[in-house]
Amino acid sequence: MIKQKVNHGLLIAALLGIVLNVSAQTGVKQGKTQRPNVIYICADDLGYGDLSCYGATKIQTPNLDKLASSGVRFTDAHATSATCTPSRYAFMTGEYPWRKSGTGILPGDAALIIPTDKTTLPNLFKQAGYKTGIVGKWHLGLGKTIAKDWNNEIKPGPVEVGFEYSFIFPATADRVPTVFLDGYNVVALDPKDPIEVNYLAKVGDDPTGKDHPELLKMKSSPGQGHNQTIVNGIGRIGYMSGGHMARWVDEEVSTTFLAKAQSFIESNQKQPFFLYFALTEPHVPRMPATMFRGKSGLGLRGDAILQLDWTIGELMKQLKALNIDKNTMIVFTSDNGPVLDDGYEDGAVTMINGHLPAGPLRGGKYSALEGGTRVPFILNWPAQVKPNVSSALVSQMDLLASFSKLINQPIPSGEAGDSENLLNAFLGRSQKGRSVFVEQGGPLSIIKDGWKYISPANGAAYNKLVGIETGNSTDLQLYNLNEDMGEKHNLASKYPEKTKELAELLKAVQTNK
Structure with a gap:
């Protein structure tokens, strides 16, 4: 009898070991301290063929190649839309943007279009106990109305939709106001030099690109509106007066955002965090830091892609130094397809040198063809994901439902209705993605x-x-x-x-x- 009891005990222990081992290999750890940190990185106007891990031969992106070779690289991943605002609306809300009016490309003074009373990508993580932050481009509107006072707190905005930390610029680099917002407030604003913004009529006496082309250090292409208020020698869309000390310098925007992202990561390294890192490259105006100038041989657009790749490398180094790289999921993608000539003469067209920004695809930004929405998409999570190439049809919009499953945080019925749970596909455990998907490109x-x-x-x-x-x-x-x-x-x-x-x-x- 004693011998039999010992055997039962050994059998139970062995079975328990098998169960735990299977769970560790096939499941996602659910303990609070073992949930992954998530960094969602969205490039701006980066094409399917712009990275060497996606077949580019005229430019090399070693850091993103490394991320892809040790994670899952998707060949049929999509933004919902061929332009930035609607695609960002979709992955924030889990809803096709064409279902809601007012989700087209927004001017820099637009009101907030993300609902504050429904589940969004950041507040899903916030409700699950994550620290949430956004650093980079926003372009989803701020405040309740178009008319807003840029000299006081500007809200609602990222904080109201779920980001506890927010360091952004309001729209795009080619639109005024060219300022950073830390939380609700413009950074480095001098009260004696108040900001005024208008997209319909000129304000103040700052020179415009139309009237003073001799002041431009980068010429603008005709017909695209980059000939209004000049900031840092570059004509912008829209009119702005005041805030001269607060206006950022284009060449420093990328490194400023990197520093803020790294600060957020360091401050939250001991707890689960979600960071939306919205890069500006290679969107116009392309003004990379001096150390990247002329390095690509493809003009300033190529140089901006090198800067983007370097930024990813710096982030990866930090995660490893903090010893949180293994349990940090990095998702890297782009908001829509590529464009070369998008309003400035910067060598992107004249120095293309055989590079194919959309790879084998037709079309690009603004297009209904595949080049408009099929984009690079890499998911890297060393603790759980094995290197793989996936042909599953997935969309950025599906991250909301998939993350809901990952962190066991339910989405209320009736919300994020277009987002599908494709967690197994995202983690490289299944080649089955969406069966039906709608693309918006005109x-x-x-x-x-x-x-x-x-x-x-x-x-x-x-x-x-x-x-x-x-x-x-x-x-x-x-x-x-x-x-x-x-x-x-x-x-x-x-x-x-x-x-x-x-x-x-x-x-x-x-x-x-």
Whole structure:
């Protein structure tokens, strides 16, 4: 009897060991101290073909290559939209942006468009006990109205949607006001030099690019609006007066954001944190720091990509030095596809040297074609994720539902309705992603099981202003992306039933709220 009891005890211990071992290998640790830190990094206008780990040969991005080779690199990951504001709205809310009016590209003085009373990406983590922060570009509006006092607290904004720490600039680098906001307040504002911003009429007596082109250190392309108030020798969109001491210098923006991100990480290294690090590269105006100038051979856009890659490397070094790299998940992506000529003459076009920013894809920023929304997407989490290349169809919008599963923080019914739980796909444990996805790039497109249908649309097939195919056509368009990711062969006439099926499915998704 004694011998039998000993055997039972050994059997129980062995079984317990097996269960724990399986859980450690196939599950996600749930203890509070073992939940991963999450850093969500979003580049600005970076294309599918802009990184060497995605096939670029004219430029090398060793730090992102390292991140990709030790994590999951996705080949069919998407922003919801081919421009910045709507794609950011989508991953913040888990909702297609075309369901809500006012989610197009916002001016720099726009009101907040993210709801403050619903689940968002940051407040999901905040409710789960994470420390949450944002550093970088915002471009989702601030305050309750367009008219706002930039000389006092500006809210609601990132804090009201779930970020406990916020260090941002309001919109884009080519739009006024060109200032940093630390929390609710403009950094380094002199009360004796108050800020005024207007997108309809000139304010103050600062020179404009239109009237004083001789003051510009970077010429602007005609027709895109970068000829209004001059800041740091660069014409911007919109008019601004005052705040001269508070105006940032373009060449220092990237390193300022890096320093703030690193400070947030260091301050919160002993507890789970979520950081949204919104990079500005390679969005215009491209003014990288001096140490990157001329290094790429592709003009200032290429130099800005080198600066971006260096920034990622510095972040990775910090995580390792703090000994939190193993249990920190880094998600790296871009808000939409690439554009070369987006308003400034900076060598991006004349010094392209055979580089293909969208890789094998047609289109780019502003386009309904794949180059508009298919973007680089890398997920790295050494403690749980094995190196892999995934062809699963995923969207940044799906991070909300997937993180909900990861940190066991439920989303109330009726919220984030377009976000799908694709946690297994994101962690590289499954090649099964979305079966249906809608892309916004002018006309809406829909993808199902590798087939893509683009809605008929009027408008030019080629945007001469930026040099990008739009995807606009009054003809029906159908592509088999599994065999033709470059969308070279329109199969609508060959497969009319498939075309009709997808057209009807798109209408059904649009009406399903």
